[in-house]
Amino acid sequence: MMKRVAYSASLVVLVTTFILCTSQCCKPCDENAKTPVVTPSNNGSFIAKFIEPKSPQNKEILDAVKKDVEKVIALLNERLALPHDISVIFSDDPKGPLYSPGVLTGFSVAGEKGRLIAFPYEFVEHIGDVLVFGGFEGKELNEAVVDSTLFALVHEMSHALIDVFELPVLGRDEDAADSGSAIFLTSLEDGAQIVHNAVQFWRLRGQALDLHDLSFADEHGLDTQRAYNLVCWIYGRSVTKNAFLEHELPTSRRARCPMEYSQLARSWDKVLKEHLRKKL
């Protein structure tokens, strides 16, 4: 169960472009970019930790996602100087995926008491189950599982960035985390496909959802809404490159997508530029 994310020298440039400058504001952003002085107080990184699984099934999951998870985390670490390290822990513990800004009560991984991201192997399995339910199989299934895992991971990392940098969130926190993940991942070389595979997962989950009144009380948007948002943002990033998504959006929403993407990308660019590890 393995896939690649094609990382190359040009990709680093591409990711760089995401953080500091969107296609909408590249020149002004470059001109305004500041290089923070990296000191012990802002020299932290996301630290990937993979706790040895107990079951053969979870071992297989670990083998499937480890390489791509490490690469995505490394790409974020290249750009961002966190005030301290944040552990990203894949484990058998069923809690998560979540970002914990403090002590995570009842977390079974010993010695982890600070801010952390908990990501259960169980959730990767859940992604696989949902995609199988939707008819995915073979190589497509494997790729979609890895990509949906990456989307959920960067969603949690976006929560972490919002917390440690005390970023303004003008709207629903969960939508902001989705946008952070979509904007970062779509800046990768094959990012549109990565996020579109995550769309398949959220769309299928939405189809299986038994809606009731309390479904609308959740802090997250409905799964189907999240899927539509992601399609819109992928399409909005490049309506020519990603024209294959036209049929997945109603005309009324499609017309808004370039503006939505630009607004989100500009916002992330603006709030993160003070926290870059190195000048671009």
Ligand SMILES: [Zn+2]
């Ligand atoms: Zn979230």
